[in-house]
Amino acid sequence: MLIIILILLVIPLFIGLIIYNSLIAKKNQVANVFGTLDALLKKRYDLIPNLVAAVKGYAEHEKGVLTEITELRSRAVSGQAKGDEAAAQDNKMTQLLGKIMITVENYPDLKANENFLKLQGSLNEIEEQISAGRRAYNAAVTEFNNAVEMFPTSIVASLFGHKQKRLFEINQTERENPNIKNVMKG
Amino acid sequence: MKTQEEIYQYYGTHLKGALAELEEKRKALAKKIILSMAIGIGACIFIAIILGPAIIFLFPFAVIIVLLIAFLIGRSDLGKTYALEFKTRIIQEIIRFIDPGLIYSNKSYIAEPVFMLSDIFKTHPDRYGGDDLVRGAIGETGIEFCELHAEYKTETTDSHGHRRTEWHTIFKGLFIMANFNKNFNGKTIVLPDVAERFFGGFGKMLQGWNMARPELIKLEDPEFEQLFAVYGTDQVEARYILSTSLMERITNFKKKTGKKISLSFVGSKIFIAIPYAENLFEPRLFRTIIDFEPIKKYFDDLQLAMGVVEDLNLNTRIWNKQ
Numbered sequence: 404m405l406i407i408i409l410i411l412l413v414i415p416l417f418i419g420l421i422i423y424n425s426l427i428a429k430k431n432q433v434a435n436v437f438g439t440l441d442a443l444l445k446k447r448y449d450l451i452p453n454l455v456a457a458v459k460g461y462a463e464h465e466k467g468v469l470t471e472i473t474e475l476r477s478r479a480v481s482g483q484a485k486g487d488e489a490a491a492q493d494n495k496m497t498q499l500l501g502k503i504m505i506t507v508e509n510y511p512d513l514k515a516n517e518n519f520l521k522l523q524g525s526l527n528e529i530e531e532q533i534s535a536g537r538r539a540y541n542a543a544v545t546e547f548n549n550a551v552e553m554f555p556t557s558i559v560a561s562l563f564g565h566k567q568k569r570l571f572e573i574n575q576t577e578r579e580n581p582n583i584k585n586v587m588k589g
Numbered sequence: 590m591k592t593q594e595e596i597y598q599y600y601g602t603h604l605k606g607a608l609a610e611l612e613e614k615r616k617a618l619a620k621k622i623i624l625s626m627a628i629g630i631g632a633c634i635f636i637a638i639i640l641g642p643a644i645i646f647l648f649p650f651a652v653i654i655v656l657l658i659a660f661l662i663g664r665s666d667l668g669k670t671y672a673l674e675f676k677t678r679i680i681q682e683i684i685r686f687i688d689p690g691l692i693y694s695n696k697s698y699i700a701e702p703v704f705m706l707s708d709i710f711k712t713h714p715d716r717y718g719g720d721d722l723v724r725g726a727i728g729e730t731g732i733e734f735c736e737l738h739a740e741y742k743t744e745t746t747d748s749h750g751h752r753r754t755e756w757h758t759i760f761k762g763l764f765i766m767a768n769f770n771k772n773f774n775g776k777t778i779v780l781p782d783v784a785e786r787f788f789g790g791f792g793k794m795l796q797g798w799n800m801a802r803p804e805l806i807k808l809e810d811p812e813f814e815q816l817f818a819v820y821g822t823d824q825v826e827a828r829y830i831l832s833t834s835l836m837e838r839i840t841n842f843k844k845k846t847g848k849k850i851s852l853s854f855v856g857s858k859i860f861i862a863i864p865y866a867e868n869l870f871e872p873r874l875f876r877t878i879i880d881f882e883p884i885k886k887y888f889d890d891l892q893l894a895m896g897v898v899e900d901l902n903l904n905t906r907i908w909n910k911q
Contacts, residue, residue: 432824439825527907528771535828542807543824 422559429547433568436543440536440571444479444493447529451476454522458503461513465506472499490571497533500526537571544568590896591687596888599686600881607678608879611872614671619875622662629655675872676721683887684723687895691725698722698735699764707766707860708778709851711801712759714739719764721870727895728904734765734894736869762848762865765894769830769859770903775822776803777830779839781849782818810836816843830854835901842900846893861897 455469479492504523513519548567551560591599633651662668676695684693698719705713719737726732739759746752799805802820806827813836821827831839843850851862869890872878898904 436824443825524907531771531832532825532829535832536825538809538828539824542809542828546807 418555419559422556423563426547426550426556426560426563426565429543429550430565433540433543433547436536436540440533440540443529443533443536444489447496447526447533448476448480450522450525450529454500454503454526457516457519457522458507458513461510461516462506465503468499468503468506472496472503475499493533497530500530541570544570590892590899591888593885596885597881600884603682603686604679604884605879607682611671611675611678612877612879614674615872615874615878618662618667618671621667622659622874625658625662626655629658672872675878676870679872679884680721680870680887683884684891687888687891688725688727690727691723691895694722694724696720698737699733699766701739703766704737704739704760704764706855707853707862708776708855709780709853709860709862710739710759712741714759715742716740716756723891723894727898729906730768730770730898730903732765732767732895732898734763736865737762737764760862760864763863763869763890763894765859765861765863765897767859767861767897767903769854769857770906771830772857773826773830773854775826777806777819777821777823777827777854778802779817779819779831779852779854781851782814782816806831808836809833810840813837813840816840838901842897845900859897859901859903863893 451472455473458465458469475492475496479489479496504526507513507519507523550556551565551567630651633655673695680695681693684691699722701714701717704710704717717737717739719735722733722735724733738761740756741759743755743757744752745755799820803822804820804824806819806821806824808814808819808828808831810833817839819827819831839852846863848863848865850864853860870887873883
């Protein structure tokens with residue numbers, strides 16, 4: 404009798420333990436991918452002074468955008484923003500960089516500059532990596548959120564106060580196809 | 590890439606003459622084989638008449654002997670020169686017509702270490718071979734492909750102590766290696782999905798338990814996920830390689846081949862394995878070769894391999910890798 408009671412007690416405990424561990428693993432996966440994404444964003448911020456320096460000499464008229472980029476960068480690098488705000492900053496940066504890359508088309512000298520071409524390549528590369536990082540982050544968050552919401556993991560999740568995490572969303576302006584005319588005007 | 594009309598035209602103007610000459614050799618070779626087989630069969634019947642009904646037990650051996658004769662002649666110098674001449678005069682010309690920059694060598698193939706490096710196949714081959722290596726650059730992308738056949742053997746001993754060796758195919762078909770247009774350090778392997786198609790979500794769980802492979806990577810493209818299971822050493826890098834557009838392109842390429850293709854991304858290279866049941870780029874023996882149908886098949890198979898560069902957009906170099 405005692406054995407049966409013990410088994411009945413141990414089995415749910417054991418299952419609970421497995422579920423708890425899987426939840427923690429998923430949570431850590433989110434943190435892990437976020438770390439990678441963060442590193443990629445930093446890498447992009449590191450490229451920006453070079454870009455600004457390269458563009459400045461050629462494109463006098465783009466000073467406005469360049470200052471905006473520099474300001475945004477210093478704010479981002481100081482590292483005050485967390486979570487949603489950081490995401491918003493990142494989105495804004497992507498947008499501004501896109502804008503610069505299109506306006507450069509007006510400056511044939513700049514486009515022919517070897518240094519600038521290399522920078523452009525690096526930026527394209529890092530943008531692509533960041534977008535991969537976002538996708539990886541969202542995949543990890545979705546997996547975690549599913550576990551938090553789905554039975555039976557949801558029980559353990561609510562017991563330990565795990566809440567759903569937010570996806571890294573792309574803002575509305577970015578989701579639209581870039582309208583080159585508008586960007587040129589800006 | 591050449592269109593169907595261009596190929597047909599080329600067939601009429603450039604290949605037909607060479608094919609007609611080769612047709613004579615084919616006929617001579619085929620005749621020789623049929624004659625030898627006829628003699629073999631005749632001999633068997635003669636022995637059967639002498640020995641009487643007991644011969645029925647020897648019948649399987651007779652069949653084997655007759656087939657062996659045909660096989661040996663096919664493999665003899667005569668057979669080999671026919672195949673070789675066919676390849677240099679027809680296959681090589683076709684490749685030159687599609688892209689003059691490509692080099693063809695009918696006896697070479699991609700080396701075994703490279704095949705293992707791709708990590709698509711885990712089993713180490715005990716017998717490895719191939720032919721029809723094509724090498725060169727399409728646009729800016731270096732590419733190499735060939736026909737491969739990799740096998741492993743199992744040895745069993747039955748209750749009488751007889752040892753039996755059996756050969757099993759690991760891979761047989763077209764193997765393609767090309768430079769990938771992005772730099773990466775890890776490994777990403779895209780395998781045909783068996784579990785998910787049959788078991789759905791449960792299959793996904795099974796994929797996660799595949800110990801021989803690195804981490805399972807779950808991607809967003811539902812159609813791609815249905816067709817493939819992706820494993821990789823780095824979650825972010827795998828997505829960097831498999832951009833949304835590349836996933837779509839791979840899906841379309843898979844549909845185009847209609848085969849269970851596998852891909853891998855290792856050492857800044859892309860590897861693609863397309864299994865084929867038949868031998869590729871080999872001449873017909875018992876049917877006329879003056880026919881557009883087989884020529885079109887050679888073209889299609891070659892253009893499929895070369896088309897990888899365009900289909901997967903490998904010439905786009907907007908990243909740092911040049």
